[in-house]
Amino acid sequence: MTQKEIAETLNVSIATVSLALSDSPKISDITKEKIKDFVRVVKYRPNVIAKNLATGKTWTIGIIFPSITHSFYGELVREIQLNLKDKNYIGFYLPIEIFEKNQDAIDILLNRKVDGIIATQFNIEEVIRLQDEKIPIVLYKFMGYPIDIDYVEIDEYKGGVLVAQHLIKSGYKKFGFIGYIGTKRYAGYRDIIYQNNLIMNNEWIKQLGDVIPTDSRESGYEGMKKILLLKDKPEAVFAFNDMTAIGAMRAVYEAGLKVPEDIAIVGFDDIEEAKYLNIALTTVNTSKKEIAKKLVEVILEKIENKDKAPIQKIIIEPELVVRESCGFYLKNKLKDMRM
Amino acid sequence: MTQKEIAETLNVSIATVSLALSDSPKISDITKEKIKDFVRVVKYRPNVIAKNLATGKTWTIGIIFPSITHSFYGELVREIQLNLKDKNYIGFYLPIEIFEKNQDAIDILLNRKVDGIIATQFNIEEVIRLQDEKIPIVLYKFMGYPIDIDYVEIDEYKGGVLVAQHLIKSGYKKFGFIGYIGTKRYAGYRDIIYQNNLIMNNEWIKQLGDVIPTDSRESGYEGMKKILLLKDKPEAVFAFNDMTAIGAMRAVYEAGLKVPEDIAIVGFDDIEEAKYLNIALTTVNTSKKEIAKKLVEVILEKIENKDKAPIQKIIIEPELVVRESCGFYLKNKLKDMRM
DNA sequence: TACTATTAGTAAAGCGGTTAAATAATGTAA
C-alpha cells in the first residue's frame, strides 16, 4: 500500500495524501480525517527509504565503536542510542572489529547517507577524510589531532591522579601499571606518584602490546602474571580498564594470592559488573550517561546548524569509586581493630 | 556527485553510467574503463538510498535482541554481524531495551524496508504480525508458538541435563536453582535430579521475578543471598546464566563463604569473561558462533527463495565447560590427597 | 459588482538510482 494507491481509492491527489499525513495546514480537517482514518485501517506503512531520498535526511546517526562485547563500549553505545531515540533519531551501530579497516565502516555509513557520525579511535587521515565529506562528526576522545574537531572525552589525567592519590592515602609505597603508557590516565597516575617521591619500577609497568594487546582481559591476566613472577613486587597496580583489572585479579587469585591483601588493584571505567566481582573493583567512574548525552547533543547541534555550529570540546570529570580491590576499607578496618 | 553529473561530463547517458558501474556486459570495455576511472578520481559515492528505492532491496537485516550489555547477546550479535558481512549484508541492530515495546523496533525496521529480521523473545502476537507482513524472519529460540516458524535454538534441556549429571557425579546431593522455572534448561536439570532421587527443596529454588528480574547479575545476587539465609542449604546451585552466576558468587563471597568449597555454582552461556572470574565459572557453552551462522544461513535462504524456502528448526547441541566453580577439580584433588 | 485575499487541493518536477525496450552503430553473410 502506497500513497498513490491511497490517493486513488480516496479520489484525492497523491500530494493531498502526503500533506495530510504530515499535518499540513493546507489540507482541511475533513480530508485529513478521511485520509488518516483510511490509513489506519489499511495499516499503511510509509516507505522511509523513499522519504529519505526525497528529503535528503535519514534521521540516522552512524555509530562506529569498538567491540560491543567490551562492556564499557556496550554501555556507552546503549546510552547513545537512548539519547538519540529521545530526539527521534536512530543510531546505526557498526562494531569496528567486524571490518578490516575503519574506512569500510565509514563508507557504509556515508553511502547510506547517515545524517552524522559518532565515532572513536579514528586516525588522523580518517578524520580528515570525513571532514572533507562535510558530514557532521563528533568523536569520543581527542587523540591529539592537529585539527579542530568536535569531541567529548573524560579527563583521563584527572582519573589517573585520583587513583594515585587514593592509593597513596591508603599507605602504599610501590606502584605498578598494566596498560598503555602513552595515555593521560597513566600520566596522571605517574605524576602524582613521582611528586610524592614514591616508587614505580620499570618492571612493574606492563605495557599492553608487550603482552596480548587485543583483549583487555587477556592482557591484564598476562601482565599480572609477569608482575607476580618478580621478587620485588608492587603493592598496588593500576589496570588500564576494568576488563584489564578483571584479568589481573584472576592472575593474582591463580597465584594463590589475594586482592587486596597481597596486592591492590584499581580499574578504570566502572563497568556494570565491577561491583559484582567477588572482590568488588575500585575504579574510576566515567559516566557513560553523560558522555552519551553530550555526544548526542553536539552531533545534533552540528546537524541542525550545519557549518554555523561552533567547535565543541567537552571534558567530563571522572570520579573515583572506592570498593574493595584497593584495600582501603580493609586497611581502615584493620586500623580500627588495632585501636 | 551523482550519476547524472558523471554522465554529463563524460558525454554518455546516465544509463550507461549505471550499467558500467554494475559491470553489465551491455557496455563496452572501453567506456567501462573510462567511467570507472573517472569515478575513481572524483570519489563518486553511490547513493544507497536511491538504489534501495529502485531495486526494492536494502541488503540490510534487522536484528532485535536484548541488551547489548548482556555479554551473551553482545557476543551473539557480533557473530551475526560478522556472518552477515561475509554475505554482503549488513546487520542493523536495535537493542530491545531502548524501546517501550517490541513493536516499535519492528516498525522502525519494516519502515526502513530491511530484507529480513533476526530476533528473539517475541510474543506470539508480534510473530504473527510479522508473518502477516510477509517479511522473512528467523527467531533465536522457539517459545512454544502455536505456529510454524523458522528458528534456531540450543538444546536447553540437554544443557540442564549435563549440569545435573556432572554435579551428581561430583557427589552433591542437595541442589538449588536461580532462574526461570518455566524453561527447558530447568526441566532438564530437575528431571535428572529427581531421576536420581536427589533433593531439591522448594526453598532452594529462587525464581527470577520473585527477586529482581530485570538484571541477571542483580537477581543472582539477591537470589543467592536468600538461599544463604536458610539453615539447610543446597550444596550446588545452577544459575540461569553466567551473569546470574556472577551475581550469585558475589553473594557467597560477601557471606564469608567460598565457591566451590561451601557451595558449588554452575552457569549457562559461557560468556567470554566466565574463565576470567576469580573462581572460573563452570558453565554450559552455547556456541554463539554456530547459532549466529545458522541464523544467518536460514534468513538468507528465506530471502532468496522467498515463499519457497522450507521452514527450518535448528537445534544446536550445548556442551559442558568444567572449570572451578563446580568444585569438580577441587574434589578430585582432595580425593587424590586422601589416597 | 468587481477586485482581492484566503483556503483547499492538484500537477508536476525532483530525489538518485535501475532497467526494459527502443535505437543507433557496426559487422557479416548472401
Add this chain to the structure above:
DNA sequence: TTACATTATTTAACCGCTTTACTAATAGTA
C-alpha cells in the same frame, strides 16, 4: 549492395515520497 545479426548506447518509465508553484473555489472588502 542489401539484409540481417550483433553489439553498444540511449530513452524513458519507475521506485514512493516531498514540495513548489499553480489553479480553483470561496470569502471578504470597498
